Amino acid sequence: MSGNGPAPAGRLYLDHNATTPLKPAVKAAMVQAMDLVGNPSSVHAFGRSARRAVDEARAAVAALAGVRPAQVLFTGSGTEANNLALRGFATRTVLVSAIEHESVLAAAPDAPRLPACCDGAIDLAALERALGAAASAPLVSLMLANNETGVIQPVAEAARIAHAHGALLHCDAVQAAGRVPLSFPALGADLMTLSAHKLGGPAGVGALILAEGLEPEALIRGGGQERRKRAGTENLLGIVGFGAAARLALDTLPDAAALAPLRDRLEREALAAVPQARVMGGLAARVPNTSCLVLPGVPGETQVMGLDLAGVAVSAGSACSSGKVKPSHVLAAMGEDAAAAASAIRVSLGWTSDDEAVDRFLAAWIAMARRSARA
């Protein structure tokens, strides 16, 4: 959707799960890195200073994930990291959850899909059954927090079940990192995806966290960067921004947790004003910033347009590059009927959100709901 009309300054941004505004400290670190001259692969002093910046960022991302720096492999995006995880082990078949991001579903288009329960969490019994029936030990992909509902998935339990069957577990954690405490060892995952721009870093850089000894086959070939797992001169600016964002995310976890009462008030007051509305996944454990609201009878895309015209940015379903919206596969996988899945929006708060933001959202959304009830 094209952005016209009033200046963005008067607009309210509640779409942090799509991307989070760059944090000022991250921007400052990136501006500083613009003066770095060298290619991190070069042997001279310029190259060494660039290499040092990459190493510092790697250490910061490793600290966010609770791993050693050598376990962090930088990629060009979360999508690329998901592709590397799912397509980098050619001998393994893949099992995915039905509520994964498109970048997982499309990377393993033929993979069987594990259903979700109505509360938005994946059905572990179904995982157990699928693994029991599998001919060889597969790779299981399960996200940590769902991008549309925010529901936290039972990744540690899934990892235990997977390992009991000799399977590997990949966890797409892009929507959880920086929002809830994150520990790769505690999850027991074998692979984990992170993305900088969901943390207040820049778009265009992600990371795949690897268990010690796991060696995926490179998708992109060329030079020896990233231990030969991802060729191409490092995106120095992006990686420095990622490092700064990861460092900040660790320091500001309490701020992220403080979004939960804001989000809960938003939902409480929305439901009080519009009794026919519903919250998807509201009974499950969720990341603190995400709310999936259903307004029966009003298509999600119409709500997104109406709110945009009122200066409030949210999203519905998953928008593709042309800006058109598809009904949510996540809600469908949770057993919601097509009508509910088509009338949901996602409100996602972030580091710029405050009480006033919630008030403004509520005023605009409630006005729209009442107008639609009359129309």
Added chain:
Amino acid sequence: MNSLGLSKRPQDTRVVVAMSGGVDSSVTAAMLREEGYDVVGITLQLYDHGLALQKAGACCAGQDIYDARQVAERIGIPHYVLDYEGRFSQDVMDDFADSYLRGETPIPCVRCNQRVKFRDLLNTARDLGAEALATGHYVRRVEGTHGAELHRAADPGKDQSYFLFATTRDQLGFLRFPLGGLTKPETRALAERHGLEVAAKPDSQDICFVPNGDYAEVVAKLRPGSVEPGEIVHIDGRVLGRHRGVVHYTVGQRKGLGIGGIRGGEEEALYVVRLEPAQRRVVVGPRRDLARSVVTVREINWLGSALPEGDGLEVSVKLRSAQAPAAATWRFAADGTARVDLHEPQHGIAPGQACVVYQGDRVLGGGWIAATAS
């Protein structure tokens, strides 16, 4: 009263413009924006150019969506794309294919206005708090003593009233057609004055989802295996040749029959007189066998004043888009259909086309041609 007939200042009046990416709807948006309205542009993604007929799910904006977005940027209005592929396929394309297979000659543009633009898009506009939905159609909406009336466009060469006969009173109340009083050159001049890149864009031709005019191929893709060859039969019973499927033919058609004249007979040209899809038969005959004086019309939309059943109303009717109106008497029947008695017989009336009823410039309504009799 503002130019849209609403008692509000333009800047307090939100109006949604259905923007196709063509010059007409682009100028509509630019005009309203210049008058100061709170204009919101919406473009419908109706089908995936070419791909829609083979597989769904591809995600790409066509040139028209790109053009609409450029215009919206240029004139400074918010613009959105709505994915209506599913309902367009179901409510317009399926109907189009089935109608052809019944031996009719459908008009999908009317179905699209009726079932997509003026139903779903209009509801979306209401949900967005708009007071009107404006389109770039060449037709006039006139505020009459008993509410809004639909009238022919000022430019007879561009008049699109035939395609809008199914617009209901309720829809007409909400719709606006700012181009109804303009000629096409005037519209293009406005596009140039507003600096719109689409000013010289050619008019769209025929049916939007039939890119090269080969509708039979589209029917074959939508309904695989349904297009079957059969016999071309003279109205006197003689078999004259073979055809590749009844969907290739339209009542009144003369060219492309591939049977030439009849050897040893009169030199009279032959026309498609009737299609018999169940027997896979195309029936041809001389022009005199096309003459019809009575038309039965179904699924009627009526915008005129109430007319008691059986009462005759003197009107003029158009039985296809390119035809001049013909004098007729219109009578509602008990079963909800209507009987049209043509004062002069008409040739080449094809079931599936619309019968649109006029009194002077005003559209009184219309319906679909179900049957004809001589």
